[in-house]
Amino acid sequence: MTSAQSSNSHSSEHDFNLFEDSEHADNHISSSSATQISLQQQLDLSYLGQRIDQVAASVWSEFSREKLKQWMKDGHLLVNGNIVKPKYKCEGDELLTLNVQLVTQTTAQAEDIPLDIVYEDDDILVINKSVGMVVHPGAGNPNGTLVNAILHHYPKSAELTRAGLVHRIDKDTSGLLVVAKNLESQFALSQQLADKSVYRLYDLIVYGQVIAGGTIDEPIKRHPVDRIKMAVLPGGRDAVTHYNVKERFQNFTRIQAQLETGRTHQIRVHFTYLGFPLVGDPVYVGRIRMPAGASPALQECLRAFKRQALHASKLGLVHPKTGEQMLFEVPWAEDFNQLVETLRRENPND
Known part of the structure; x- marks a missing residue:
């Protein structure tokens, strides 16, 4: 450990x-900095009879099944070049293609606010939140929040719901919070909190x-x-x-x-x-x-x-x-x- x-x-x-839960686009995020995903996967008979959304979640486990289902409906995830429903039953010889750009998920602005970082790697960020810092922008607190600080520290967090936050503590409570830095980590941490x-x-x-x-x-x-x-x-x-x-x-x-x-x-x-x-x-x-x-x-x-x-x-x-x-x-x-x-x-x- x-x-x-x-x-x-x-x-x-x-x-x-x-x-233990804004009005302008982030100036630090542009279309050129957004992550473009282009993936392919040739299936085999081991997937025969399975729902295609289940297969996709198995093949690309870094994304949640719900996210993959949405991409299917939006035409970003294709089966043999065609849009299919998530309940489509796999025949075992399909080619899956995923082409999607991770778009900005928050309208909060990045702000240069100091963070007390306890630990950081490519997947998670652990922060010691100070007393008085609001975690997420809301009514009466459009800026100066932890989310604003995270967006400045790691601009790609704008591609994640709530900038990667998976839990929160009250404004005047101090101490530890974990933040996800990618979709896979956000999904995995959310599952840990749920269970x-x-x-x-x-x-x-x-x-x-x-x-x-x-x-x-x-x-x-x-x-x-x-x-x-x-x-x-x-x-x-x-x-x-x-x-x-x-x-x-x-x-x-x-x-x-x-x-x-x-x-x-x-x-x-x-x-x-x-x-x-x-x-x-x-x-x-x-x-x-x-x-x-x-x-x-x-x-x-x-x-x-x-x-x-x-x-x-x-x-x-x-x-x-x-x-x-x-x-x-x-x-x-x-x-x-x-x-x-x-x-x-x-x-x-x-």
């Missing part, structure tokens, strides 16, 4: 066993004293009144969070949580549901909860901490090309580390 890490000096405890084999470990600080670790298995859906919030409600999407207690302080607890699913605000919603909301969470807590007897140093630290105390510290996955197990780890963001150190000095309760 490859391990690319820069560990926090206080994070050596045992973890869980290995295995819950990607390992995502978060550090968080909550109000209150959590007694022991456990699993939260509660469905999450959009809050019926406050549309900014998510909530644990019947009829929501399945959401599962495993967690361990790492440090207890007077009035606070440091926890490590492993995501089995990746719903919007999942960790924040689940721990609020348990009665232990995250320190600083502007959506699910609002006003600062100042414990009685807090020292001036702790009061100042809590007032200055204006985002949820949540950090994506570890990310484990199977490399989409080599099949290698990979584990990445990054240290806490500076404000998170300062909060923990202040709590330790205040009155440790372990």
